[in-house]
Amino acid sequence: MIIPILIVAVVLWRIYVRTRRSFGRQRVRPRPMVVRIGILAVFGIGLLAMSARAPWSLAGVLAGAGCGVLLSLFALRHTQFEATAEGRFYVPHTYLGLTVTALFLIRLVYDLMFFREVASLPSAGVSPATFHESPLTLAVSGAFIGYYIAYYLGVLRRSRLPTREAATAMPSELQ
DSSP states (O other), X not given: OHHHHHHHHHHHHHXXXXXXXXXXXXXXXXXXXXXXXXXXXXXXXXXXXXXXXOHHHHHHHHHHHHHHHHHHHHHHHTOEEEEETTEEEEEOOHHHHHHHHXXXXXXXXXXXXXXXXXXXXXXXXXXXXXXXXXXXXXXXXXXHHHHHHHHHHHHHHHHTSOOHHHHHHOHHHHO
């Protein structure tokens, strides 16, 4: 019983941290962003591997990831970047990041509730493996992964570009 409670606690903590990062000015921290990109890439590869046998599942992952990348490009257009003497910062597009995260969480909670209800039936024969068979679940997961990988890559790339503020505030770093 303690393992599920710990898992739920860790997931809730990560949701809180993710939500907090969607508001206000954030310092660009390349190392943690690269780690997040790596973790999300591993999960994305895992989703692709699990869904490779079912064409609809694979299509769901790929379509979701494509939509996530397109949303991240829109969000990057509306992200503000600045360089000051204290470092480089960005202000993320609040609503898109929260929307993608909320969709992912809503679908996760729905799947868990469905699995719990169906698994309680003695003749259901449902296993956790059925989660990767839902194209909608995989599309939402793909959108979440595609959005954050592309968004973090875009933030890292755009934060390295020289700006007027960077040229006046940090001339030694740009040379």
